[in-house]
Amino acid sequence: MKVTMKNCAPCLSGTMDGLVYYGNKSTNNVYARRYVKPRYTEVNKKLGLATKHLCSINVPDEFVNELKRYVVLHNANITEDEKPIRSSHNLFIKLMYAQAKALGIDILDLNWEMVESQDLPCRSVQSAIEAGLLTEVTGM
DSSP states (O other): OEEOOSSOOTTOOEEETTEEEEEETTTTEEEEEEOOOOOOOHHHHHHHHHHHHHHTOOOOHHHHHHHHHHHHHHHHTOOTTSOOOOOHHHHHHHHHHHHHHHHTOOGGGOOHHHHHHTTOGGGSHHHHHHTTSSOOOTTO
């Protein structure tokens, strides 16, 4: 559900009256959805471990800047039916999952030392595009 407010930047976030509110600074929109209490399962536990692992990886600043540039170029060239990439961090997680799937390993086994030592395609945006891990965008 898309929420429309007058004179309000996407500063509203949190839960109230059974709804969750959150904003997107790049599109200046505020969204609301029904709050659903999550059920904790083994899949949730594994996803949480994978997210913690990926967030703990120290990525070079040059690579983060490449990801940010890719996000801007991708979002500038998408059609109406395509979803924009919300952040460079989301792109990094998507890229690492794609690399782990391509190697046939668990995401918890993938780390930046392995990426650099084996010169994996996810080491740079250009090589990830060439390997098919990311879609091609004009300007990269």
